[in-house]
Amino acid sequence: MLRISVILLLFALPGYAHQLPDTIPGDYINRPEVKAFIKKLVAEQGFERDFLEALFYPVRQNEKILAKVNAPAEGISWQRYRKIFITPERIRAGVAFWQQHDSLINSISRQYGIAPEYLVAIAGVETYYGRHTGSYPVLQSLTTLAFDFPKRGRFYKKELVEFLLLCREERLSPLKLHGSYAGAMGIPQFIASSYRFYAVDQDGDKVRNLWQVADALGSIANYFKQHGWQSGMPVAIKAQTTGGGHLSMADTVARKPRYTLAQLQAAGVRPQGEFKADKVVLVQMNGKTTPEYWIGSRNFYVITRYNHSPKYALAVHQLAQAIRAKRTTP
Template sequence: MLVSMRTHLIRLSALLLAVFTAAAAANPSPDPALRQAFLDHARSEYGLPAAEVEAWLAKSAYRPSIVSAMSRPAEKVKPWRDYRPIFISDKRIRDGQAFLARHRDALAKVEADTGVPAEMIVAIIGVETSYGGNTGSYPVLDALYTLGFFYPVSGDPGQVERETARGRFFRDELAQVMLLAKEENLDLAALKGSYAGAMGYGQFMPSSYRAYARDGDGDGRRDLFGSLDDVFASIANYFVAHGWQAGEPVVALARADEGTEPFKPEGLEARYSLAELGEKGYRPAEALGHDHKATLVTLEGTGGTEHWFGFRNFYTITRYNRSPMYAMAVHQLSREIAAGTGAAAAP
């Protein structure tokens, strides 16, 4: 009897140890040095008391699904021919046209004030959240905590440097969302967003929320979750702050001369004259009537390789998301939305 009880206790202890070990692995603790550096940064940069930050860290959870989602974004794993149909579908176009019709007056006012077309604002909301239908289900606190402290680091030195910089970025966003919650009287524990920590109709990161959000309805708050007036004003302000040029083109279809060597520009900024691009073998498919500087965007479409000239406004859209496919999807969706409402779509 005594031996049996002792055996039972040993097995129970082993089971409890396994449970505790599994729990620790499921929700690991941040590296102590990294944690302390974060506390120091939150205090020195944003005036957040260490005890307050510690309390939020204690409520944060590591979520492997967030790391998994971050490692396979559509912009990196899909070519344009597969990426485009995700965002430019009959349903998304119809829904965008209906959304624009419902909020035409509010959007028209923002367009008049900022020069950012109403259909472009709607397209951003359509691509980001299906017009508010899917603003994200991940706890923002967990997303930023996971990516800030546990984003995987590979063995390649260059990749390690990029991933370390990305970790710093998300830790800073984590500090900023703590401050944002205080500034805007938000319930931080209840905030939901994307796997990267973006929030609201327009999927603003905390730093962008703090820097670019606007009070469009005049109630003294910047509410990107429940006030569409605030959402419209904020997206337009983001575009203006990043160099949107009212009435100017976004892209133009280009052709490559026969035998042209592939050209991949450095970055996405519109820095080449059309003459310079012509010297490289790329010319407008149709006469443009202007000589704005551009970059070259090459995409793999359903009909083969596509070449586009991306102008300053194209670059502005990429400040929302660094992917040229994202910017092209937003632009083309905006044109489809405008075409169905009788509005004049920007080229």
């Protein structure tokens, strides 16, 4: 009986009326914790039990996802990490992307108060300007991580709920969406909760489509604005240090700015150029021989709300600056 229900219910999903679903039971439908998860969704979110059982029936664990989530790029050194994103090819592609969408990017920049090069750089770091948005079925990714990645299982269970709510609200097929191994979607690689709360319909077609350039860039800008981006404020600058007074002030993780420039200067830290911000953070990047220090503003912290790694934020900053420089000086 369940086999028949699976076929009928999956045929009813948007875009699947002409596709025969896999009706062989997967790795999750019979697990007690998944049954409890479904029961909770029915009780708290009003989903139909038959629909959820049909949806999870064929889902299988993906070992590649578990391997990738245990070895994220942020775990490598800053030098290796930087070489992934700050390349002549990616910079040129960023300039071309900006030129192609110049009017749109400048309009979004003015609307939200976000420097245009950072909108371009986020798209460049995340998906190479939309070229690589991910090939993993989002439902499989989130289910695998929710139930077979104990370290962050609670987080991914929450995102799985958000994903199902997103699909219901936006009338999307949960079987059709693909993204990163961690379930991030579209050009800006939003996780489901970010998609629900920060994605915008920039082009006015009544659909928030993160695989479409206007909606993607507008959503990046909205995300930054909602997290406190300050228009006109610089993001980061390399610092020189003397003595050891700065050591207790340096962070290797993302923290809110809490020092003044005067406090850093008193501890032997000097920005390598003009830099104006009310509160700053001192970030330590591990160099090949000696640490590399950067001063970050509130806007640097905002970028770490997109991805909590300071390496990520600095890569976005450096790519943004390189794209702007290349664009103004071919």
